[in-house]
Amino acid sequence: MKPSPRSLVRSCFQNGGYVFAGKAEDIAARYGFSEVARLASNENPSPPSEAAQAAAARAILSCNRYPGTTHGELIKKLQEINGSYPVVAGAGMDGVIETVVRSLIACGDRVVVSSPTFSFYGLAVGAQGGIIDYLPRGSSYEVDTESFITAARDAKLSFICSPNNPTGTVTAPEDIACILENINGILFLDNAYVEFSDVDYLHLLDQYDNLIIGRTMSKVYGLAGFRVGYAFVPEWFRPCYIRAETPFALNAVSEAAAIGALSDRSYADRYISHVTEWRKRFREEIPYPVAPSGANFVMIDLAPRTGKEAMDALARMGVLVRSCESFPGLGETFIRVSIGADWECERFLSAIVSL
Ligand SMILES: *Cc1c(COP(=O)(O)O)cnc(C)c1O
Numbered sequence: 001m002k003p004s005p006r007s008l009v010r011s012c013f014q015n016g017g018y019v020f021a022g023k024a025e026d027i028a029a030r031y032g033f034s035e036v037a038r039l040a041s042n043e044n045p046s047p048p049s050e051a052a053q054a055a056a057a058r059a060i061l062s063c064n065r066y067p068g069t070t071h072g073e074l075i076k077k078l079q080e081i082n083g084s085y086p087v088v089a090g091a092g093m094d095g096v097i098e099t100v101v102r103s104l105i106a107c108g109d110r111v112v113v114s115s116p117t118f119s120f121y122g123l124a125v126g127a128q129g130g131i132i133d134y135l136p137r138g139s140s141y142e143v144d145t146e147s148f149i150t151a152a153r154d155a156k157l158s159f160i161c162s163p164n165n166p167t168g169t170v171t172a173p174e175d176i177a178c179i180l181e182n183i184n185g186i187l188f189l190d191n192a193y194v195e196f197s198d199v200d201y202l203h204l205l206d207q208y209d210n211l212i213i214g215r216t217m218s219k220v221y222g223l224a225g226f227r228v229g230y231a232f233v234p235e236w237f238r239p240c241y242i243r244a245e246t247p248f249a250l251n252a253v254s255e256a257a258a259i260g261a262l263s264d265r266s267y268a269d270r271y272i273s274h275v276t277e278w279r280k281r282f283r284e285e286i287p288y289p290v291a292p293s294g295a296n297f298v299m300i301d302l303a304p305r306t307g308k309e310a311m312d313a314l315a316r317m318g319v320l321v322r323s324c325e326s327f328p329g330l331g332e333t334f335i336r337v338s339i340g341a342d343w344e345c346e347r348f349l350s351a352i353v354s355l
Contacts, residue, residue, distance in 0.1 A: 012126040018119060019326040022315070033318040037344035040322040042165070042193075042297050044222030045341040048257060049267035052223065055260025059253045067252035074255055077262040078230060085205050085232040088241045091249040093192060093216040093229030098124045100188060100212060100231070103244035104157050105130040112151045112158035114143050116167065116330040118190065121159045136329050141167040141291060145175045149182045158183065161190040163197050166324050166336040168293025170197050173204060180208040186237075188212045195220040195268065196275050197294030202232065209234040219296060220268045221261040226254040271296075278339045285349055296339045299324065302355075303333035310335050310355065317351040319344075 021040035028036045038045075047053070075087045090096040097120060105111060107129030113121050115134040122132045135151045138144050143160060152158040160179075162171040180187055189201060191213050204211055213232040218224035228250065233241060261267070275296045282298050283290045289301040302310045307323035314321050314335075324334035337348060 012123075018123060021322060022311075022320055024320055027315045027320055028318075031316050031318060035318075036315075037319040037340060037347045039297075039338040039340050039344055039348055040320045040336075041224075042219055042295070042336075042338045043224050043340075044219060044271055044296075045344065046222055046267075046271065048222050048226075049261055049264045051264040051267075052221070052257045052261035056226070056253050056257040059256030063252060065252075067248050067250065067255060069248065071250065071255060074230075074259050074262075077259055081262065081265075082232070083202055085202065086235050086238045087230055088233055088238060088245075089228070089230040089250050089255075090245060091229070091251075091254075092218060092227040093190070093214045093231070094120055094124075095227070095246075095249055096214055096229045096231045097121060097188070097190075098127075099241055099245045099249075101125055101128055101130070101157070103237075103240050104186065109157075110155045112148070112155045114148060114158075114160045114164075116141075116324070116327040117159070117161045118165045118192075119327070121188075121190075125157075134329060137164075137167070137169070141169040143171050143175060143179075145178050149179055152179070152183045152185065152187075154184055156185045157188060158185060159188045159190065161192070162199070162201075163193040163294035165190075165192065165295065166297070166299050166322070166327055166330070166334070167291050168295045168297065168299055169291065170199055170294035173199060173201050176201060176211075177204055177207070180204065180211055183210070186210045186212060188214060190214045192216045192219055193295035196272060196279075196296050199294065205232055205234070209236060212237070217258050217261060220271060221258070222267070222271070223254070223257055223261055226257045227251075228254050228258040275339045278345050281345075281349075282337070282339070286352055288352070297336050298339075299334055299336050300352075301333055302335060305355075306332045307335045308332075313355055314348070314351050317347070317354075319348045319351050321348070 024036040101124040105128040111125045217228040311323040322336040
């Protein structure tokens with residue numbers, strides 16, 4: 001008999017995959033809320049800035065043409081803000097991660113991932129046939145520099161997320177420097193949330209030619225739906241990245257929105273102060289252990305409840321949060337809660353107190 005065509009799908013794509021947040025509309029309909037507090041995906045609760053909206057609207061008029069490929073204006077803006085480091089851009093930081101992995105990892109190559117953390121590194125590496133070595137964080141979710149170096153020394157590529165998703169943990173730049181000094185491969189430092197913290201790693205690019213710093217327009221600039229990510233890379237790596245990338249992956253409308261968004265820093269500044277205030281209130285008022293966070297979310301331990309039970313109970317009160325059970329290596333009792341609009345945070349606080 002002919003084998004089912006299904007059996008042709010590679011085993012890494014047969015099960016699992018990225019875990020998406022529940023749909024706010026479904027929960028609203030099920031529990032009778034006109035609006036649900038959407039605190040599951042670390043999104044900015046405000047619409048994109050007016051400058052971003054206007055730039056995107058203008059860009060639509062030229063969409064009969066393929067987009068530009070050099071991203072000169074976007075790169076220039078990013079360098080004005082961050083310093084003149086080489087930049088690559090893609091369809092979300094996820095797209096950038098995928099291209100970095102594609103350019104470096106072949107079947108059987110080992111990649112070290114400090115975990116629990118963002119799941120997409122593992123999915124991208126698995127897609128290339130790479131082998132993922134999850135290195136557990138310590139009891140306060142800190143990266144143990146020494147064991148990381150031992151594990152990553154001869155790996156082509158390794159990942160650290162700081163501030164880390166989902167724990168919020170910030171790794172000190174000195175620790176990152178020490179790791180870069182002692183490994184032979186490339187470290188991808190995921191800085192999706194760095195704008196919400198008080199650390200900065202960019203200066204390390206001056207000293208090390210094995211550091212890639214990933215960034216996104218999805219969180220602080222409120223462009224998640226546009227899918228714009230970028231990375232600061234060593235000069236030598238830029239041409240390698242460009243050869244590996246999908247042609248035209250960053251579309252013209254999204255690129256224009258990103259350029260517009262970067263011209264209005266006050267939008268990001270307002271959101272950062274909002275996050276800083278609410279993060280403090282969350283830590284003071286949530287009656288459960290809250291891990292210190294440098295991001296626009298906090299992770300909460302609800303033991304003895306499981307994260308799934310807490311997520312369902314909160315959904316019944318009109319609040320959508322993320323259960324952390326799908327993060328390997330974390331245990332079952334955690335939820336991750338984003339800092340949303342004032343009304344969303346207020347509703348969450350009342351709900352968690354009555355849990
Ligand atoms: C949200 C997120 C990203 C991806 O962002 P996109 O630019 O939207 O693809 C990458 N890393 C971490 C840790 C994130 O939380």
